[in-house]
Every structure is written in C-alpha cells, then in structure tokens.
Amino acid sequence: MSETLFPQSSTLGQPVPRYEGRAKVTGEARYASDVRLARTAHAYLHMSAIARGTIEAFDLAAARAVPGVIDILTHETIGDQIRQTPAIYQGGYISDSRRPLGSAEIANWGQPIAVVVAETFEAAREAAHRIDVTYKLHPSLAAGMNSPSATTQTLEPMTIGVGDFDAAYAAAPVKVEAHYSTPAQHQNPMEQFATQCVWESDRLTVHEPSQYVNNVKFGLAEQLGIGAERIRVISTYVGGAFGAKGFLTQRTALVAIAARRIGRPVKLVATREQGFTVSGYRAETRHHVQLGADSEGRLSALRHEGWELTSRGDAVAMGAVSMTARLYACPNISARVNTVATDRSTPGFMRAPGEMPYAFALETALDELAHTLDMDPIELRRVNDTRTEPVGGLPYTSRSLMRCFDEAAAAFDWKRRTSQPGSMRDGDWLVGWGCATAFYPTYAGNSAARVRLSANGRVHVSSAGHELGQGMYTMMAQVAAEELGVPVERVTVSLGDTDLPPAIVAGGSSSTASVAPAIMAACDAIRRRLGVDGASPAEIMPAMEASGIGVIEEFAETRPHGVPPDSMKGLYRGKTFPVGGVHLPDRVQFALGAQFVEVRIHALTHEIRVPRAVGAFAAGRIINPRTVHGQFVGGMIWGISSALHEHTEIDDRNASYINANLADYLLPVNADIIDVKAIMVPEEDRLVNRAGVKGVGEIGVVGVAAAISNAVFHATGRRLRDLPIRLEHVM
Amino acid sequence: MRDILAAEPDSSVAFLAGGTTVLDLMKLEVIRPERVIDLNALRGEYGHIRWDGVSLRLGAFARMAEVAAHPDVLAHYPVIAQSLSLAASAQLRNMASLGGNVLQRTRCAYFRDTSWSACNKRVPGSGCAALEGANRSHAVLGTSDHCIATYPGDFAQALLALDASVNVAGPRGSRRLPFASLHRRPGTIPHLETNLLSGEIITEFVVPSGAWTRRSLYLKIRDRQSYEFAVASAAVAVDLDGDVVRNARIALGGVATVPWRALEAEAALRGRPLTAEVARTAARAAFADATPQSHNAFKVELGQSTLVRALLQAASMEFQP
Amino acid sequence: MTLRVNGSTHAVELDARTTLLDALREHIGLTGSKKGCDHGQCGACTVLIDGSRELSCLTLAVSSQQREVTTIEGLARPDGDLHPMQQAFIDHDAFQCGYCTPGQILSAIGCVSEGHADTPAGIREYMSGNICRCAAYPNIVAAVMQARDQMAGG
Structure with a gap:
C-alpha cells in the first residue's frame, strides 16, 4: 500500500490486524454502558423545551408517583453540590461554563434541567416525561447567526494581516469574491453519551466514553470539590467520538451526585435526541472570501473572514483562517474571525472542526478562480504552491501537496475531464468532477507511557491514551514491538484509564504523534537499564537474557517540539492539548492531501450521488496502513456527508433541533458509498516528532465538501456556496 | 381471533404487530396506551400471500420482506414489490406487518416531540407547529390549516394505485372497504387518520389484477440512497396500446398528507401517447392544487418530475412473452 | 417470563415495556447488542430472531418468548472458532x-x-x-x- 521511507521494518508500516479485533467482533469489548455494576439504578434526563428564560416551577408529583422512582434531581433539590468551574476555553475542564443544574436560568434548548433516578430504565423514562415545568420566556431569542439579537464580536488575536490586501486586490486583474456558509452539524457517534458512576466509600469510579479520561477526572474533582486522587475514570473502548467526547460535559457530575445521594451505582444513557445538546457540535459558519490573481493564476491578494456561531456563555471559535491564510503563496493577506453569540448550546469540536468549513470556503473560491481563468484547478494550486507559509515566512517541515494532486489525479483519470460545465452528461445523469486541497495541522502534546519487558519476551504497554477506532491499541503495540525487537503478538496494551500514565487528549489527530514517542522513550530507558543504549532492537532480548533480570518496567514522559517546559505539570492535571500546526515560532507543520470526486445528479429528479472519490494524502510515517486506510476512507465519507447529508435543522421559534435523530439527521448508509479510494503518498518528515507521524484522523474530511461543490458546478454550471447541497438546490 | 377482539377497546389500547411504529411512539410518549395487545397470534390466519390469477390476497400480518420477495408479487405486481423493498431497512421489513405499515404515523417532528404543545394530530385543537416551522419534509397536497404532516409510507401508494380493497375485523364484525377510503385527509380533525372504527384491525388486502398491473413500478426519490423516507415518490401502473395509454393508475407519496391518488393525471394520460410532453402535462395536473409551505415549494416541481420519470420508465418496461 | 437466547433459557422478571434489547443488556447480561438510537434508525441492536435479522430495540421482550434469539455472543463456536x-x-x-x-x-x-x-x-x-x-x-x-x-x- 505505501512505500515506507523510514527503515523497512517487520512491524512498523505493516498492516497488522487490529489488536482488539476479536473483542469487537464477538461482543466482548466492554463499552462504558456495558459495564455491569450490582444494584444499578437508572437515570433519565429531562431537557428544557425553551432556549432562553427561567424555570418558574416544577411539578414533580406525577413523576414521583411513577412506581420505581427513587430520586429526582433539579436545581432546587441538589443545592450547591456541584461547583461553578471554568469551561475548557477559559482554562478549565468542562465543555461549557454552565454549572449543571446550577440555577433556574435556561440558556439553550435541550439543557438538562432534571434527572430522574429509578429502579428501571422504563420507570425513569416514564417519570422524566411526567415532569411538568412552568417556564418564563425571555422576550428575545437568537436561534441563529441572522437573528437580530445575536451579538457579533471580532476576535482580534486571530486577525492576520500581511502586505496590503486592499491595494493588491484593487489592482488584481482577476478577482473572485463570494460568501459561503456551512450548517450546524453533530458528531453522532454510534455510542450514545453514557455515564456510570459508582462510589465505594469516598472513592468514585466513572465509566464513560471519553477522548480524555484525565480531563474528566480533574474536572469532576473540581466540580465535586474532592481530591482528584479519589476519582478514577475508565474508558477502555469508545464507540466513536469525533470530538463529541473530548471533554467533561454537564452530565457526569449529575450522575456522580445521583449515585452519592442514593448510595448505589447510577447509569445514564442519554437518548440520541438528548445527545444533540449533551456535548458540543460543529456550529454554523459564514465566510467572505476575496481572491485576486494575475492572468497566470498567481495569487496577489487573499482575504478570508469567518463568522462562527457560539453560545452567549462561551465564545468558542475554530478560527481556521490561521490555516487557510497559510496554504498558498500570496504576498497580501487579510484574515479575521468573528463569533456570533446566540441562545444555543456551546459549540465544540467535530472531526476537522475548523478545517472542514474554512476549507470549503477557500477551496471553492479557488475553483471559482480557476474557472474564471479557464485554468485547470490542479494547475492553479501548482502555481501557488510554496515551501514557506506566506504570513510569517516560516518553512513547512515538509510539503507534498502537488505530489498528492498528481497521484490522485492519475488514479482518478482526471485527464479525461472536459472543463465545460455540463459537458460530461451520461444519459439521464449530469456528471461533474471536482477537486480540492486537504490539509490538517500536525499536532502533538505531552504524554507518558510505561513499558514492561519480561524475560519471556512479553511486553506490556500502558498509557491513558484512547482507542476511538483509529487503531491506537494496534499501533502502540507495533511501536513497542519495533523498539524492543519482539513480535507484535507478544505485546499487550492497556489504554483509557486514569490509573495509567497520563496522555494527551485523543483529539487533533495527535494521539499517535504524542504517545508513540513516549513509548519509544520508555523503550530507550529499558535499553539503558540493560546497558545496550543505542543498540538495535535485535540485540535487546539477548541482552535481557544475559542480564538475568526477570522484568524491567520503565516509565517515560515526552514533550514535543514547541511545547513549553512548564507545561509538563499540565499532563498530570488533565490539561494537555495539541501543540504545533501554525502555532510554532520556527516552522509550520501540516499533513496535506488532494481530494477528487465525481458527482452524478439525475437530470429529472435531481438526487445527488457521489459514486467515486479518490484522495491522496501525505501524512508522514504510516505506522499501520490498514488502520490508517480506514481513517482516510472514513474521513472522506465524512466529507461526502458534510457536503450532502448532514444538517442539524433549527426551529427559530425556540432554537430547537428538530431533526435530532438518526432517521432525519442524515448520515450516509452503505448504499451511498460505492468507490472510495485513499492513496498514501510516501513522505518522510523527521522534524515533526520522533515517530515521524503527522496524524491521519481528520485530514480525510477536509476538502471533500469543496470538491463536491466544485463537481456540482462542473455538472450543472451552478455554483452552490451553502452546505448542505440538496436536490432542491440543483433543480 | 374473536378472543383478541372481544373486549370493547378504547383509546388506551394499542394493537401491536411488528412493533416498529407502536414501540417507537411509546418510547417518545407520543402514544401512552394503558394496554398493548399483541396481535401476532393472528399471523397464522392472516399471514398469507395468495395469487389466483384474478387477484392478490395479502394477509395483514404478512411481513413486508416476505411479500417483497414473493415470486408472484414480483412477477405480477412489481409496484407492490418495489414499494415494499424500497421502504425502511431489511431488518424493519423483516419485522413490520403489512397492516401496521399502511397505518404508520407521520414523521412530522412536531408530532413526534411532545415538548411541542401545538400538534392537532397529537392533541386535538392544539394547533399546528409545522405551519410556521421547519417543514421541508411536509406535504403540499391534501393539507389543511390544521395539519400539513406527510404520510410517510410507500406500500400504501401501490395499493391505492391498484384499486386495492381492505378487509377489516372488529368487535362489530368484519367488513370490506376500498383502500382509497382507509385514510382520511386531515381537514379540521387531523387526529382521526383512518376510517377504521374503534377496535377494528386490518386483516387482509385484496388487490385486483388488470392489464396495467404488470407494467407498474414504484419510484422513490430521497436525499440518501437508502433507509430514508421519500422526499417524493410515485406508484404508477400503465396499460398501453402500442404507445397510447389505455389506462394509467397513479398514486403519489412523500408529498401528501395521505396516500394520494392522482386521478387528474390519470385522465390527462388516457388515450394519449406516453411521451415526455404528455407525462409532463399529466404531472402538472396532479399538482395543480398543490399548496407549498415555506420550506417545501420544491416538492411541487420534484413531485412532478418524479411522476414524469416514473411514467417514462414504465413506458419503457419490456416483458418476456 | 423466559427467553431463549443463544441456545440457553433465561428466566427474567421484566417490565411489560422492556424491549428485547434492554432485556438482553440490562437483565441477561449480554451487552454485545448495542443501543445506538433506540428507535430503529441505526441497526446497532440487530439480532437474529428465529433466524431472521430484526431490531431488538423495537421488539418487546414479552413478544420474544418462544422464539430463538441469537446475539453476537452466540456466533462463535464453543471451541472459540469465530463464525x-x-x-x-x-x-x-x-x-x-x-x-x-x-x-x-x-x-x-x-x-x-x-x-x-x-x-x-x-x-x-x-x-x-x-x-x-x-x-x-x-x-x-x-x-x-x-x-x-x-x-x-x-
């Protein structure tokens, strides 16, 4: 699949089958809600039906009368048992700054306002529906960015200015100016938001799917006002996350309090609909893009301004102009980001959180420029390719963008494309081909790992990092096997538990880039213990035998390039986040790729299908082409979905989500996906991190929506700048 | 059978066959029956699929998947087979009964979410939140000021187009009614969705055969390729004399509050060659009285295009001698 | 009531509203069948009932009596060989x-x-x-x- 430029290995770079494959195909893999605890009571949330106002009164009589109800938590009944703590964006832990059941104030539709605890799930559900709430509505409501009562604020620190954009744009012989938008979207991992809490004397164990168990642990300790050493959070398997499970949410403290009140384990599995406001989401964005170029397509002026919806309580913005401004050579750049505060729940992270919407805007605008110039869109990227980013003049650690374009174009057979829109019709189907650049910043963060080598050749690796489906167990086993010269089958791995050495949040496509170096460092320490520092892996087991030592266990922590030394204590407090990308003083580091799609639109009935997609990605070293292939292909399908399917629909009257279920919030099904090809372009980058890994989890999403929009233009001659693109838009 | 239906039922009773509608709505507390009566003991008696050359008799407890795969249905009634196999998912089709399928409830978000107080279907007289709400998926035909909820099914359109009748049984005995009079348009009382009497259940569908039944098909247009309710659909059955339409039967889905027979379109086709132009004229007739809402005006055109495509596809069907 | 799952009989006391999915997961302890939507919209709860693939979240446990239910835990052979x-x-x-x-x-x-x-x-x-x-x-x-x-x- 991929040629590996790092030294050939029997383990690294090999398509090793998944470590936990058997557990997952037999049902033995225990996800958080699968853990069986004795005498478990069941919790069910009651969510607000209004978006802004106050609770005047609860009538709980009917709910309490349901047989089997044990307890009902509201802001009136739990008092101050949960403390106010800052949100993650203010240096805290939780995904929004509201105190769970903190007051009678309602700040968004779908806010948890009561928790029923009952002997059975059925009783809890019935009682939750019997809760009667009297609300007092606030007179004004902002459901979306266009609402008059929404408040816009420019985020000055994100403003970028190079050269003189206005003058250069005015002077440019060729110009493109357009507005773009993307809708609210929800991660919708298949596993719902589950939490189980059990207290044993004063110690709390939390079973919860998480991308960052230590964030949950330390944040919960702060909320509950207890020592973090009394809390253990376990997340052995996560049933998909995609950003939704990155940080502590309001539910966890509620379940912990409920379990403490009734002295029994409590289990919550939020419903699919409730899940739409339990955690963050990809908020709506709007974009204004202006491009100026010469007649050869060389960019002389680039402006990208973004607006992102946020909540009134928390100013959250992904602000990916920091990337779109740095992708192509251009001497005059102006970029800025605004938040638009509304009465909605606080947004958060969703796979390629800012990269997806900002790439949609820029890469569609580039296609518009290519069309204006009558230039092949690949060639437009080629003439603007660069080795240094244009804002600060910093070098890319490596950049294989055009090789990705060339390989993907060849695999796609792009040369057969006729440029005139509508020129590739096939019977009743309008056919369009489009392409776009994919990019994702290369991040890493502080992480620790422990490696134990036994004289019998068995190795155990442990880290609090996470298996989300990306193949973390498998790849960490491969790294240790490679370093210690043992077969991968001899390696066992533990992940997802705060009792293990702490690791970075499993986000920002940074897990492998962060934890693999920690494992390598622990293996170095084993070498040193054996007195074979610098020896080849093949020499380790003989040295182990010669030493007569039964077991060597070593712990190591690593701090990637650009991470300040004093940040290491954050690793031990659940505060390690990805660093890198465009935020380094001396360089920029990106994985890059090229996306190609074919769309077919029925001439009469207008349904839009994507029968074919090809992506080529250069993402540094590929530890496991099998699992990485899954990340790329899955990401590309996410991209198709982001363009054509996913749209959280909002009723402006109460800022509610009216399609918060899997029948109406459309995700692709098997029949939507026919031929998706991911090409791994070999790339060696020894600067990014010791493992040479750039991260693959999110780049597959980026650029697909633009490629589809560009292909729709090619098929129909209609430029669609607002996602999702649905059949009524091409009629 | 008599045992099951002996008791005088009331609104606190829900009948359960496949369970795919009743359990779904119970979990949402949209329906709150005090008792659920499992009718599956009737599957032995009313689970049949019988074709005798004159009519097709389908027991109401036959499962969608069984009927969709039945060789006689595939050979003689393609529109029925297709309307069933394009619905829901393989699992749901294995579970869902024909009777339950035609009685499935709307997908209107304001009906399904009890936190919305205004839904005349759920709470008579409470209003209709969809009129001013997100109504892309709502109906453009058969609506009223009280309800614009779309009938979500597929199979019903096939039955309607083919002039099926339906046998029902209840506390006061059995009777037969035309399928066309099973569903009620919302009018001023949208909570009454059918003309079934209290305690009546569907036992059998009887579908006559005609010169048009073989040249029939179901076309379903949706945003994704599968496992989705129709944005627009058309069940068509055409009898051609050469190129000329002797008889056409048309029912529309995804665009109407009830399974929608397009009699005006049928009249516009009769005696004319089935060309794109004629099909387009017929489709316009079908939607002449359409009432679009704020987010679903596209359905007027899409519904027409769907019908045109279905008719032209039916015209081009070829048969083994 | 009794349920036949993967060839074994399980006697359970259940709420009449309990779905087969919740009976398997919460009462019998077979957590391999997953809840992804609880409304028949995702397929994560699919089991075989008398050999037919059906959704356990839209099946009442009481209606599943006298029927043979096969879950993911019942596929591998007793010797451990996978299906x-x-x-x-x-x-x-x-x-x-x-x-x-x-x-x-x-x-x-x-x-x-x-x-x-x-x-x-x-x-x-x-x-x-x-x-x-x-x-x-x-x-x-x-x-x-x-x-x-x-x-x-x-």
Missing part, C-alpha cells in the same frame, strides 16, 4: 470503533441467508439498515462477500 462473518470482519478491517459491529455482523449473516449478498450493489443496499459512523462501508461489503462464499461452502 466466518466475524473472521471476515477482522480480515477486511470492516470496523473501527466497533460499536455498530455486532449489529453489522448479525445483519450481514441475515443478508447472506436471505440471498441478498450476490453482488456488491445488493450488499450495499441490503446492509443499509446498519449505520457505521466510522464509515467502514467499503470494507464491510468486502467482508460480506468473503463470508458469503465461506458460508456457502460450509
């Missing part, structure tokens, strides 16, 4: 997070036994009742094709 479909999912890397996988595998077995696995297009259509958010769809199709041939041969 060909399970092995095919590993061989083709037909999952990532694994949460939809038990439902996919049972649905795939149903798809093959129904005769809907003749072509990739048929598999795609007849496997569309199982949503995979990780989007391992192409690998799922490849796995079903492999297992189909092995199931026919075996």
Whole structure:
C-alpha cells in the first residue's frame, strides 16, 4: 500500500490486524454502558423545551408517583453540590461554563434541567416525561447567526494581516469574491453519551466514553470539590467520538451526585435526541472570501473572514483562517474571525472542526478562480504552491501537496475531464468532477507511557491514551514491538484509564504523534537499564537474557517540539492539548492531501450521488496502513456527508433541533458509498516528532465538501456556496 | 381471533404487530396506551400471500420482506414489490406487518416531540407547529390549516394505485372497504387518520389484477440512497396500446398528507401517447392544487418530475412473452 | 417470563415495556447488542430472531418468548472458532470503533441467508439498515462477500 521511507521494518508500516479485533467482533469489548455494576439504578434526563428564560416551577408529583422512582434531581433539590468551574476555553475542564443544574436560568434548548433516578430504565423514562415545568420566556431569542439579537464580536488575536490586501486586490486583474456558509452539524457517534458512576466509600469510579479520561477526572474533582486522587475514570473502548467526547460535559457530575445521594451505582444513557445538546457540535459558519490573481493564476491578494456561531456563555471559535491564510503563496493577506453569540448550546469540536468549513470556503473560491481563468484547478494550486507559509515566512517541515494532486489525479483519470460545465452528461445523469486541497495541522502534546519487558519476551504497554477506532491499541503495540525487537503478538496494551500514565487528549489527530514517542522513550530507558543504549532492537532480548533480570518496567514522559517546559505539570492535571500546526515560532507543520470526486445528479429528479472519490494524502510515517486506510476512507465519507447529508435543522421559534435523530439527521448508509479510494503518498518528515507521524484522523474530511461543490458546478454550471447541497438546490 | 377482539377497546389500547411504529411512539410518549395487545397470534390466519390469477390476497400480518420477495408479487405486481423493498431497512421489513405499515404515523417532528404543545394530530385543537416551522419534509397536497404532516409510507401508494380493497375485523364484525377510503385527509380533525372504527384491525388486502398491473413500478426519490423516507415518490401502473395509454393508475407519496391518488393525471394520460410532453402535462395536473409551505415549494416541481420519470420508465418496461 | 437466547433459557422478571434489547443488556447480561438510537434508525441492536435479522430495540421482550434469539455472543463456536462473518470482519478491517459491529455482523449473516449478498450493489443496499459512523462501508461489503462464499461452502 505505501512505500515506507523510514527503515523497512517487520512491524512498523505493516498492516497488522487490529489488536482488539476479536473483542469487537464477538461482543466482548466492554463499552462504558456495558459495564455491569450490582444494584444499578437508572437515570433519565429531562431537557428544557425553551432556549432562553427561567424555570418558574416544577411539578414533580406525577413523576414521583411513577412506581420505581427513587430520586429526582433539579436545581432546587441538589443545592450547591456541584461547583461553578471554568469551561475548557477559559482554562478549565468542562465543555461549557454552565454549572449543571446550577440555577433556574435556561440558556439553550435541550439543557438538562432534571434527572430522574429509578429502579428501571422504563420507570425513569416514564417519570422524566411526567415532569411538568412552568417556564418564563425571555422576550428575545437568537436561534441563529441572522437573528437580530445575536451579538457579533471580532476576535482580534486571530486577525492576520500581511502586505496590503486592499491595494493588491484593487489592482488584481482577476478577482473572485463570494460568501459561503456551512450548517450546524453533530458528531453522532454510534455510542450514545453514557455515564456510570459508582462510589465505594469516598472513592468514585466513572465509566464513560471519553477522548480524555484525565480531563474528566480533574474536572469532576473540581466540580465535586474532592481530591482528584479519589476519582478514577475508565474508558477502555469508545464507540466513536469525533470530538463529541473530548471533554467533561454537564452530565457526569449529575450522575456522580445521583449515585452519592442514593448510595448505589447510577447509569445514564442519554437518548440520541438528548445527545444533540449533551456535548458540543460543529456550529454554523459564514465566510467572505476575496481572491485576486494575475492572468497566470498567481495569487496577489487573499482575504478570508469567518463568522462562527457560539453560545452567549462561551465564545468558542475554530478560527481556521490561521490555516487557510497559510496554504498558498500570496504576498497580501487579510484574515479575521468573528463569533456570533446566540441562545444555543456551546459549540465544540467535530472531526476537522475548523478545517472542514474554512476549507470549503477557500477551496471553492479557488475553483471559482480557476474557472474564471479557464485554468485547470490542479494547475492553479501548482502555481501557488510554496515551501514557506506566506504570513510569517516560516518553512513547512515538509510539503507534498502537488505530489498528492498528481497521484490522485492519475488514479482518478482526471485527464479525461472536459472543463465545460455540463459537458460530461451520461444519459439521464449530469456528471461533474471536482477537486480540492486537504490539509490538517500536525499536532502533538505531552504524554507518558510505561513499558514492561519480561524475560519471556512479553511486553506490556500502558498509557491513558484512547482507542476511538483509529487503531491506537494496534499501533502502540507495533511501536513497542519495533523498539524492543519482539513480535507484535507478544505485546499487550492497556489504554483509557486514569490509573495509567497520563496522555494527551485523543483529539487533533495527535494521539499517535504524542504517545508513540513516549513509548519509544520508555523503550530507550529499558535499553539503558540493560546497558545496550543505542543498540538495535535485535540485540535487546539477548541482552535481557544475559542480564538475568526477570522484568524491567520503565516509565517515560515526552514533550514535543514547541511545547513549553512548564507545561509538563499540565499532563498530570488533565490539561494537555495539541501543540504545533501554525502555532510554532520556527516552522509550520501540516499533513496535506488532494481530494477528487465525481458527482452524478439525475437530470429529472435531481438526487445527488457521489459514486467515486479518490484522495491522496501525505501524512508522514504510516505506522499501520490498514488502520490508517480506514481513517482516510472514513474521513472522506465524512466529507461526502458534510457536503450532502448532514444538517442539524433549527426551529427559530425556540432554537430547537428538530431533526435530532438518526432517521432525519442524515448520515450516509452503505448504499451511498460505492468507490472510495485513499492513496498514501510516501513522505518522510523527521522534524515533526520522533515517530515521524503527522496524524491521519481528520485530514480525510477536509476538502471533500469543496470538491463536491466544485463537481456540482462542473455538472450543472451552478455554483452552490451553502452546505448542505440538496436536490432542491440543483433543480 | 374473536378472543383478541372481544373486549370493547378504547383509546388506551394499542394493537401491536411488528412493533416498529407502536414501540417507537411509546418510547417518545407520543402514544401512552394503558394496554398493548399483541396481535401476532393472528399471523397464522392472516399471514398469507395468495395469487389466483384474478387477484392478490395479502394477509395483514404478512411481513413486508416476505411479500417483497414473493415470486408472484414480483412477477405480477412489481409496484407492490418495489414499494415494499424500497421502504425502511431489511431488518424493519423483516419485522413490520403489512397492516401496521399502511397505518404508520407521520414523521412530522412536531408530532413526534411532545415538548411541542401545538400538534392537532397529537392533541386535538392544539394547533399546528409545522405551519410556521421547519417543514421541508411536509406535504403540499391534501393539507389543511390544521395539519400539513406527510404520510410517510410507500406500500400504501401501490395499493391505492391498484384499486386495492381492505378487509377489516372488529368487535362489530368484519367488513370490506376500498383502500382509497382507509385514510382520511386531515381537514379540521387531523387526529382521526383512518376510517377504521374503534377496535377494528386490518386483516387482509385484496388487490385486483388488470392489464396495467404488470407494467407498474414504484419510484422513490430521497436525499440518501437508502433507509430514508421519500422526499417524493410515485406508484404508477400503465396499460398501453402500442404507445397510447389505455389506462394509467397513479398514486403519489412523500408529498401528501395521505396516500394520494392522482386521478387528474390519470385522465390527462388516457388515450394519449406516453411521451415526455404528455407525462409532463399529466404531472402538472396532479399538482395543480398543490399548496407549498415555506420550506417545501420544491416538492411541487420534484413531485412532478418524479411522476414524469416514473411514467417514462414504465413506458419503457419490456416483458418476456 | 423466559427467553431463549443463544441456545440457553433465561428466566427474567421484566417490565411489560422492556424491549428485547434492554432485556438482553440490562437483565441477561449480554451487552454485545448495542443501543445506538433506540428507535430503529441505526441497526446497532440487530439480532437474529428465529433466524431472521430484526431490531431488538423495537421488539418487546414479552413478544420474544418462544422464539430463538441469537446475539453476537452466540456466533462463535464453543471451541472459540469465530463464525466466518466475524473472521471476515477482522480480515477486511470492516470496523473501527466497533460499536455498530455486532449489529453489522448479525445483519450481514441475515443478508447472506436471505440471498441478498450476490453482488456488491445488493450488499450495499441490503446492509443499509446498519449505520457505521466510522464509515467502514467499503470494507464491510468486502467482508460480506468473503463470508458469503465461506458460508456457502460450509
């Protein structure tokens, strides 16, 4: 699949089958809600039906009368048992700054306002529906960015200015100016938001799917006002996350309090609909893009301004102009980001959180420029390719963008494309081909790992990092096997538990880039213990035998390039986040790729299908082409979905989500996906991190929506700048 | 059978066959029956699929998947087979009964979410939140000021187009009614969705055969390729004399509050060659009285295009001698 | 009431409203069947009931009495050998997070036994009742094709 430029290995770079494959195909893999605890009571949330106002009164009589109800938590009944703590964006832990059941104030539709605890799930559900709430509505409501009562604020620190954009744009012989938008979207991992809490004397164990168990642990300790050493959070398997499970949410403290009140384990599995406001989401964005170029397509002026919806309580913005401004050579750049505060729940992270919407805007605008110039869109990227980013003049650690374009174009057979829109019709189907650049910043963060080598050749690796489906167990086993010269089958791995050495949040496509170096460092320490520092892996087991030592266990922590030394204590407090990308003083580091799609639109009935997609990605070293292939292909399908399917629909009257279920919030099904090809372009980058890994989890999403929009233009001659693109838009 | 239906039922009773509608709505507390009566003991008696050359008799407890795969249905009634196999998912089709399928409830978000107080279907007289709400998926035909909820099914359109009748049984005995009079348009009382009497259940569908039944098909247009309710659909059955339409039967889905027979379109086709132009004229007739809402005006055109495509596809069907 | 699951009889006391899915997970302890939506919209809860693939979240436990239920835990042979479909999912890397996988595998077995696995297009259509958010769809199709041939041969 991929040629590996790092030294050939029997383990690294090999398509090793998944470590936990058997557990997952037999049902033995225990996800958080699968853990069986004795005498478990069941919790069910009651969510607000209004978006802004106050609770005047609860009538709980009917709910309490349901047989089997044990307890009902509201802001009136739990008092101050949960403390106010800052949100993650203010240096805290939780995904929004509201105190769970903190007051009678309602700040968004779908806010948890009561928790029923009952002997059975059925009783809890019935009682939750019997809760009667009297609300007092606030007179004004902002459901979306266009609402008059929404408040816009420019985020000055994100403003970028190079050269003189206005003058250069005015002077440019060729110009493109357009507005773009993307809708609210929800991660919708298949596993719902589950939490189980059990207290044993004063110690709390939390079973919860998480991308960052230590964030949950330390944040919960702060909320509950207890020592973090009394809390253990376990997340052995996560049933998909995609950003939704990155940080502590309001539910966890509620379940912990409920379990403490009734002295029994409590289990919550939020419903699919409730899940739409339990955690963050990809908020709506709007974009204004202006491009100026010469007649050869060389960019002389680039402006990208973004607006992102946020909540009134928390100013959250992904602000990916920091990337779109740095992708192509251009001497005059102006970029800025605004938040638009509304009465909605606080947004958060969703796979390629800012990269997806900002790439949609820029890469569609580039296609518009290519069309204006009558230039092949690949060639437009080629003439603007660069080795240094244009804002600060910093070098890319490596950049294989055009090789990705060339390989993907060849695999796609792009040369057969006729440029005139509508020129590739096939019977009743309008056919369009489009392409776009994919990019994702290369991040890493502080992480620790422990490696134990036994004289019998068995190795155990442990880290609090996470298996989300990306193949973390498998790849960490491969790294240790490679370093210690043992077969991968001899390696066992533990992940997802705060009792293990702490690791970075499993986000920002940074897990492998962060934890693999920690494992390598622990293996170095084993070498040193054996007195074979610098020896080849093949020499380790003989040295182990010669030493007569039964077991060597070593712990190591690593701090990637650009991470300040004093940040290491954050690793031990659940505060390690990805660093890198465009935020380094001396360089920029990106994985890059090229996306190609074919769309077919029925001439009469207008349904839009994507029968074919090809992506080529250069993402540094590929530890496991099998699992990485899954990340790329899955990401590309996410991209198709982001363009054509996913749209959280909002009723402006109460800022509610009216399609918060899997029948109406459309995700692709098997029949939507026919031929998706991911090409791994070999790339060696020894600067990014010791493992040479750039991260693959999110780049597959980026650029697909633009490629589809560009292909729709090619098929129909209609430029669609607002996602999702649905059949009524091409009629 | 008599045992099951002996008791005088009331609104606190829900009948359960496949369970795919009743359990779904119970979990949402949209329906709150005090008792659920499992009718599956009737599957032995009313689970049949019988074709005798004159009519097709389908027991109401036959499962969608069984009927969709039945060789006689595939050979003689393609529109029925297709309307069933394009619905829901393989699992749901294995579970869902024909009777339950035609009685499935709307997908209107304001009906399904009890936190919305205004839904005349759920709470008579409470209003209709969809009129001013997100109504892309709502109906453009058969609506009223009280309800614009779309009938979500597929199979019903096939039955309607083919002039099926339906046998029902209840506390006061059995009777037969035309399928066309099973569903009620919302009018001023949208909570009454059918003309079934209290305690009546569907036992059998009887579908006559005609010169048009073989040249029939179901076309379903949706945003994704599968496992989705129709944005627009058309069940068509055409009898051609050469190129000329002797008889056409048309029912529309995804665009109407009830399974929608397009009699005006049928009249516009009769005696004319089935060309794109004629099909387009017929489709316009079908939607002449359409009432679009704020987010679903596209359905007027899409519904027409769907019908045109279905008719032209039916015209081009070829048969083994 | 008693339920027959994977060849064993389980006596359980249940609320009349309890679904087969919750009975399996919360009462019998078979947590391989997953809850992804609880409304028949995702397929994660798919089990075989008398050999037919059905959704356990829309099936009442009381209605499942006298019927033979097969869950993911009942597929591997007692000696530990995996069902060909399970092995095919590993061989083709037909999952990532694994949460939809038990439902996919049972649905795939149903798809093959129904005769809907003749072509990739048929598999795609007849496997569309199982949503995979990780989007391992192409690998799922490849796995079903492999297992189909092995199931026919075996």
